Amino acid sequence: MTSRTLTHYVGHYLNLVHLWGNKIFIDGTCGDDGVNDTPITKGFNYICPLYDSASVSSCTPGVVENVQNFMEYSYCSRMFTHGQVQRMKDCLQSSVANRNQLALFKVTSIKNTANDVALWVAPNPFKDKVHASGLQEGIYSAEVFNVVGQKIISIPSFKTSGKVMEFDLSSVTNKGVYFLLITDKKNRQNQIKLVKE
């Protein structure tokens, strides 16, 4: 006998409603959760009504309702359907409530080749501008990421003549840790941790 309460609430958190629809409690009416592969149901809240196939086919005759679903109230929870899984995955791609920022930053997008490009940055911690030195003459791109991997500044292309470069980071308003990633034309990179004070 399992209820799997945490699994049920993770389902809610990832945009699943109860199988009987968007009502909190079971009220005896049949409802739909908007997921194609979960049958219409009125919902069940007793131990596990599987033994009584007539009672679990109350909304669509001949279709056994999915009492074993985590989004049911019965105590025999053991599954999400494929449709529910897809709905949860879609939720994690959505900008609603920043759900699409829950997934970990793709660290692989930054090659771990730290010092391919010579680079020093000062001041660090910084207030609004930093000066980068050490870059050879050439064309580079620069990006600034926050600690959860959101790109907050992107400079697609800039040219240096081997002198000190100034980066205006005044659009960075929150204190904390950031990463400046510099990439040259041969895709060599350097990543420097910056602290905004």
Ligand SMILES: [Zn+2]
């Ligand atoms: Zn619930």
